[in-house]
Amino acid sequence: MNTLVTKLSPSEISIFPEYDNHAEVYRFENSAVGLRGYISIHRKRGKLSTGGTRFFPFQSDADALRDGLRLSAAMTAKCVVSGLPYGGAKGVIIGDPKVIKTEALLLAYAEVVESLDGAFRTGEDVGMTEGDVQIMMTQSRFFNGKSDVAGDPSPYASLSVYVTMKEAARLHMQKENLDGCAVSIKGLGKVGEGLVDLLSREDTRMVGADIDPAREAHILTLDPSFSFLPVEEVAYAPCDIFAPCAMGKEVRFDNLSRFQSKIICGGANNQLETPSLAAAIADRGVLYVPDYLANAGGVINVSDELEEDGYHKERVISRINNLVMVLRDCYTDAQLRKITLAESVSDFVQTHI
Ligand code: NAD
Numbered sequence: 511m512n513t514l515v516t517k518l519s520p521s522e523i524s525i526f527p528e529y530d531n532h533a534e535v536y537r538f539e540n541s542a543v544g545l546r547g548y549i550s551i552h553r554k555r556g557k558l559s560t561g562g563t564r565f566f567p568f569q570s571d572a573d574a575l576r577d578g579l580r581l582s583a584a585m586t587a588k589c590v591v592s593g594l595p596y597g598g599a600k601g602v603i604i605g606d607p608k609v610i611k612t613e614a615l616l617l618a619y620a621e622v623v624e625s626l627d628g629a630f631r632t633g634e635d636v637g638m639t640e641g642d643v644q645i646m647m648t649q650s651r652f653f654n655g656k657s658d659v660a661g662d663p664s665p666y667a668s669l670s671v672y673v674t675m676k677e678a679a680r681l682h683m684q685k686e687n688l689d690g691c692a693v694s695i696k697g698l699g700k701v702g703e704g705l706v707d708l709l710s711r712e713d714t715r716m717v718g719a720d721i722d723p724a725r726e727a728h729i730l731t732l733d734p735s736f737s738f739l740p741v742e743e744v745a746y747a748p749c750d751i752f753a754p755c756a757m758g759k760e761v762r763f764d765n766l767s768r769f770q771s772k773i774i775c776g777g778a779n780n781q782l783e784t785p786s787l788a789a790a791i792a793d794r795g796v797l798y799v800p801d802y803l804a805n806a807g808g809v810i811n812v813s814d815e816l817e818e819d820g821y822h823k824e825r826v827i828s829r830i831n832n833l834v835m836v837l838r839d840c841y842t843d844a845q846l847r848k849i850t851l852a853e854s855v856s857d858f859v860q861t862h863i
Contacts, residue, residue, distance in 0.1 A: 511621050513540035526572075528579035533559070533597070534629070535579070538622045543615040546604045548575050549622070549630055552582035553597035555863070558631050560654070560813055561585035562663075563601030563619070565611065565637030571604065577758075578602040580780055588806040590859045591836050592829055594813055599630050607637040616642055620649035628652055633663065633812045636699075636757070654812035659821045663808035667777050668704025670807025670830045674799050675751060675775040677834045681841045682773055682797040683750065689713040692749040694739070694771065697756025698725045701777035701805070705753060706733055719744035720756070746770060754778040754801075761787055766794070775799040788852035799837065800855045806833055 518535045534551040551559045561582055568574035578600045585598025603619060605611075623632055623646070633655040634643050640662045643655045655661060675693075679685040693709060695702050695718035702718065703725075709716055710733045719741045720726050729736050739747055745760060745768075752771035754760040758780030761769070766787065774781070774796060781801045782788060791798045810829045814821045836858065837851075844854040 511618075511625060512542060513538050513545060513618050513622055515622055515625060523575065523579070526576050526579060528576045528583070530579070530583050532579060532582065535575075536622075536626070537575075538619075540615075540618045543612065543618045544605060544610045545615045545618045545622075546571075547602045547619075548578045549599065549601045549626070550575075550578040550582040551597065551599040551630055552579075553586045553863070554629070555586070555589070555597040556595035558628055558816075559585075559597035559599035560589070560631040560809065560816075561598055561600040562635030562808070562812075563603060563632045563638055564635040565603040565605070565607040567606040568602070568604050574602045574604045577780075584779055584802045585809065586863070587800075587802040587856075587859045588809050589813075590862050591803050591833060591855065592806045592810045593832065594810065594829075596631075596813060596816075599632070600635075601630070601632050603637070611637075611642070613645055616645050617649045620646035620653070623652050624650035626652070631813070631816065654815050656815065660812045660815045660826075662700065663812045664700035665704045666811035666826060666830065667701045667805045667808035668708060669827075670810070670833055671701065671705055671753065671755075671775060671777045671804050672708040673830060673834050674804045674837050675753065675773070677837050678773045678775050678797055678799050679751065681838070687712060691715070691751060692717070692747075693751045693753060694718060694744050694747040694749040695753045695755055695776070696720075696741070696744045696760065697754065697778065698729045699755065701808075702753075702755035703729065703732070705755060705777065706736065717744065717747055717749065751775060754781050759783045761791065761798075763787065763790070766790055769794075769796065771796065773797045773799070775804050776801070777805045779805065785852070785856075788850045792850040792852075798850075798852060800852050803833060803837060803855055806830075 582600040698720040753776035840854040
């Protein structure tokens with residue numbers, strides 16, 4: 511293998527606030543194919559740790575490492591709320607996939623994953639496609655998302671956003687369904703598109719935005735009545751529900767006062783700039799459904815390939831519907847204990863880890 515893989519020591523990474531006593535963190539680099547990034551294994555539960563691989567033009571190596579540390583911790587939480595016996599992990603590759611992604615680079619990354627001998631199972635995330643995963647599977651046994659089995663996790667991430675959004679509207683707005691609700695969606699990629707598809711079956715009014723005009727044009731072909739807002743305004747639209755489905759850090763202290771929705775529930779990972787924002791959001795009467803609960807459908811789908819009896823779509827759907835029960839129980843618990851929903855779900859994770 512021509513890629514240099516280095517295990518980072520806790521002293522090298524404990525300076526970052528996202529470090530949470532991670533089990534193992536690796537740096538990899540192969541300049542011949544332009545590959546560089548990190549694999550973060552947050553917890554080792556059961557036989558393996560799992561989480562997708564993000565391919566993104568991070569501003570710096572430190573940004574990439576921090577994103578991986580935080581995303582891998584969220585993966586542990588996703589596995590716990592989903593009833594999956596795995597630890598969380600994440601791969602991040604630095605660079606613009608539209609510019610530097612080649613078959614040679616993907617195969618070199620797959621070799622890195624293979625060298626970890628099954629400790630890390632991965633699949634697609636932002637910047638990766640189902641097709642990329644099929645290429646990497648030729649080099650490593652440790653990729654999830656076979657085209658003819660679980661395939662693309664995005665429709666299932668969209669489904670878990672949809673079912674938790676419906677339940678959030680029932681709990682927080684006393685709505686038996688989403689008819690008549692206005693929903694704003696930021697990011698109309700794979701997860702956003704799936705959400706548009708599901709919401710278009712209800713009598714909802716949708717507005718949205720994507721920085722990529724091609725994605726907006728594509729959404730119009732699916733739903734000609736879909737309305738668009740400028741990217742910088744869509745999060746603050748006067749809607750009932752805001753669904754962040756692009757990148758993270760959508761809610762920050764510097765923009766908190768601008769949100770007008772009653773519920774925030776979407777597919778993006780790491781929606782809050784810092785976890786302490788959850789209390790400030792609740793103080794404004796807004797129900798924030800923790801991202802790792804709302805979007806857990808993706809990992810539920812791909813990790814079903816790991817079950818001893820093979821992939822079963824019925825089990826995937828049943829586990830996604832069970833997220834609604836977790837949301838309902840935690841909402842009740844939060845009300846009883848006078849804490850935020852985010853705190854209650856976090857306590858659920860700590861109790862069941
Ligand atoms: P994607 O790359 O298909 O879509 C993301 C979209 O967001 C793109 O169309 C992009 O142009 C757009 N975007 C980026 N920055 C934007 C901005 N500032 N404003 C508006 N639009 C912007 O990715 P995806 O698979 O749909 O994932 C979306 C989010 O959901 C990510 O945070 C991802 O980590 C998370 N997620 C995805 C899955 C999955 O199965 N795909 C599962 C769980 C969580």
